[in-house]
Structure formats: C-alpha cells, structure tokens
Amino acid sequence: MHPAFSVIFFTVTSGAGYGLIALLGLFQFLHFGIFLDKNTFFISALIAFLLFTMGLISSTFHLANPKNAWRAFMRFRTSWLAREGLLAILFYPFLFLYLYLTYIDYQIANFILMQTYSFAIFIFAIVIIYCTGMIYACLKTIPQWNTLWTPVNYISIGVFLGSLIFFFILDFFNYEVDPYKFYLLLAIAFAFFMKLIYYFRIREPRHNIGQATNAAIKLKDTNVRLLDVGHTGSTFLTDEFGYKVASRKLLKIKLFAIISGFFIPFLLVYIHSFIYENLIFCLTAIFLAFIGMVAERWLFFAQAKHVVNLYHGSQNV
Numbered sequence: 001m002h003p004a005f006s007v008i009f010f011t012v013t014s015g016a017g018y019g020l021i022a023l024l025g026l027f028q029f030l031h032f033g034i035f036l037d038k039n040t041f042f043i044s045a046l047i048a049f050l051l052f053t054m055g056l057i058s059s060t061f062h063l064a065n066p067k068n069a070w071r072a073f074m075r076f077r078t079s080w081l082a083r084e085g086l087l088a089i090l091f092y093p094f095l096f097l098y099l100y101l102t103y104i105d106y107q108i109a110n111f112i113l114m115q116t117y118s119f120a121i122f123i124f125a126i127v128i129i130y131c132t133g134m135i136y137a138c139l140k141t142i143p144q145w146n147t148l149w150t151p152v153n154y155i156s157i158g159v160f161l162g163s164l165i166f167f168f169i170l171d172f173f174n175y176e177v178d179p180y181k182f183y184l185l186l187a188i189a190f191a192f193f194m195k196l197i198y199y200f201r202i203r204e205p206r207h208n209i210g211q212a213t214n215a216a217i218k219l220k221d222t223n224v225r226l227l228d229v230g231h232t233g234s235t236f237l238t239d240e241f242g243y244k245v246a247s248r249k250l251l252k253i254k255l256f257a258i259i260s261g262f263f264i265p266f267l268l269v270y271i272h273s274f275i276y277e278n279l280i281f282c283l284t285a286i287f288l289a290f291i292g293m294v295a296e297r298w299l300f301f302a303q304a305k306h307v308v309n310l311y312h313g314s315q316n317v
Helices: 005-030 038-062 066-075 081-101 111-137 149-172 180-203 209-216 236-240 247-274 279-302 306-309
Strands: none
Touching: 005 038, 005 081, 005 111, 005 149, 005 279, 038 081, 038 149, 066 081, 081 111, 111 149, 149 180, 149 247, 149 279, 180 247, 236 306, 247 279
C-alpha cells in the first residue's frame, strides 16, 4: 500500500497521545488519585491532548475531500473507522469532565466515583487505539494487516511512546521514578517483542496467483495461469495498492526502525536510570523513538499488498 505521511503521522502521534492519557488515568487509579500534583497532572494531560488532537486533524489530510469527513461517522455498526472516529470525538467531553472534576478536587467529595472515572479513562483510551488498529486488521484483502497482531502492535507501541513521555515528565518534576523505570523498560521490551511476532507472522505470502485465479473462475481441479495483465503501464491500483520497494531498502528501514525505535531508547533509559542520570537521555530517547516508529509505520504500509495485485502481475501477496 502507498504510505501516506498524514496517516503515518496520525497513527503514531494519536497512539502516543492516547497511550499517555491512558497511563495518566491508570496511575491515578492505582495511586488513589494522590499520585500527581495538579500542575504535573494538567501538563501531562495537555501534552496527551495535543498529541492525539494533532493526529486526528492530520488524518483528514488523507481524504480526497476533507469537508466530507463527517461521513466517516455514519457506519458505526459495521465500520471500525466510524467507531474509531466517533469514540475519538466522544472522548473529548468525557476527558474534559474528568479534568474539571480533578481541578475542583472532586476526589475528596466522591472518592469511588473518581477512582472509577480514572480507570474508565484508561479503558476508553486503549479501546480507541484498538479501533485504530482494527481499521487495518479487519481488511481480509490485505493479508499483512489481517491479523490480531496489528491492533496488539498499535496498543503496545502507543503505550510504549506514552510511557516514555510520562517518565520524562515525572523525572522533570522531580518525582521518585525508581518504581517506574522498570515498567518503562518492560513496556519497550514488550512492544519490541510484539513487533517481532508481527514480522514473523507476515513473513510468508498467504495467497498466490494460482489460488486467486482458480477461485475467481471457480475451477478447483486445474491450474490457471495469468498470461496478460491487461495493461502496459502502471494504474491507480498498481500504484496505490501495489507499492513497490526494493527488498534491500525494506530491510534497511526495518533495521532502522528496530534500532532507533526500540534498542537505542531502551539503552538510553537504562543508562539514565542505572548509570548516569541526565534528562538529555530521556529527551533523546523520545525523539529517536518517534522517528523509529514513523519508519515502522511507513514499513507497515509499504509491506502491505492488496490481493488485487494478483490480477496485475504479482505472483503472491
């Protein structure tokens, strides 16, 4: 599939924003609402808000006619895109009410309600990331996406990026981070292993030209060969659904995504936590992780091949 930068930016930044706000709600829940002072809490929420808002806005740039974006909300019962869009919009008033109740110290008046609300923020944000992943995972016509590991990767990477930002905020405001550095390293390692499983899952083509042509003309006992693709040049289908990249380039980008997105951030966080404490390490880890995840998401789209390519010369997808 042709990698559109607006969609890459959308999936990476919105995932990080929802991952950060999910962690904020989770840690407020686990620490009974007394974990962060108000300034740190609202700065964290503001960063998360900016990230997922920028991501959602950038997603409209991929539309041929952005003014018709409202139509994406019309198929909630059958479309994961509509579910993701509608839940993302509903999340705003849900989050604003939560922030207002926190601002007026409603935790003191109704402890159980605010604890429940904090956990609901966590679940709501994770569900939105899951819906984003399912936009692609539900497409049976693209074998590389049509797997459970797609939404799992979206969630694990979103939480990993949110964890990096959250860890930096805690350290910047001089919170005790010793109990959380292990969680951050675990989040990076978990996201990395989920990515490896995804790559292992899609390594073999799921369909070949013989299966596709036999199924198309309903012949099971003979082998049908494609003799002519019907065109001499590229078409919209071959350009958009059959994005061609040299295998060597794909390997280089994959190595870059793994090293920049996982290995170096893990190493920098480890050095900052156990060897030499310096916030520059955290900032560098966040920057490199985002660059690496942009490369990872580019690869996610570039490696995907629509089954329509079987009728345009490809031997397998």
